[in-house]
Amino acid sequence: MGKKDASSVKLPVDQYRKQIGKQDYKKTKPVLRATRLKAEAKRSAPGIRDIILVIVAVLLFLLGVYAFFYLNLSTELDLDVDMD
Known part of the structure; x- marks a missing residue:
């Protein structure tokens, strides 16, 4: 009784x-190929999130370099003014 009811x-x-499998059998080969290629392109394409993260990282790095040089140059200029 248990096996028959469970199956x-x-x-x-x-x-x-x-x-879904039945629907795929109804499709022609070119349609299936196009669907597969579209899915592969979606998997291999870098996401917008990854691109934004890279851009933000580069901008933060440039901001850090700019701040470093700005602080170094501003302290050197202050020392030159004090010596005069």
Whole structure:
């Protein structure tokens, strides 16, 4: 009794996968190839989040370098004024 009842009840996920599989069989080869290529391009393309992180990192680095040189030059100028 347990085996028969358990096998007759399918999970909604399995039913959904079966339905999607049936839909894929109806598609032609060029459509399937285009879908696969689109999915591969999406996986291999760098995300907008990665690009923004790189740009922010570069800007922070440049800001740090600018602040370092600004502080060094401003202290040297102050010392020159005191010597006169």
